[in-house]
Amino acid sequence: MEQGDPTVAFGAYARVMQVLRLEDDLSNLAVDDVLGRKLQDAGLTPKRRAPKKSSRIQLQNSFSSSDGTEG
Numbered sequence: 521m522e523q524g525d526p527t528v529a530f531g532a533y534a535r536v537m538q539v540l541r542l543e544d545d546l547s548n549l550a551v552d553d554v555l556g557r558k559l560q561d562a563g564l565t566p567k568r569r570a571p572k573k574s575s576r577i578q579l580q581n582s583f584s585s586s587d588g589t590e591g
Contacts, residue, residue, distance in 0.1 A: 521528045521536070537543050 521532060534543070534546060537546055
């Protein structure tokens with residue numbers, strides 16, 4: 521549980537919260553976290569995708585054929 525194992529059942533977490541006398545805060549786990557969502561969204565940056573290799577080869581071929589030389 522302490523290592524963040526995803527196979528730990530939710531009941532185990534609920535039992536720990538009960539032992540720590542935090543069972544009343546169990547409903548707070550599902551509350552919408554506006555600040556947390558903004559922080560999460562701020563860290564997301566869309567990644568630029570590299571052009572496909574076939575497109576690059578086609579561009580090179582079009583330049584070499586336009587100047588009258590081959591290859």
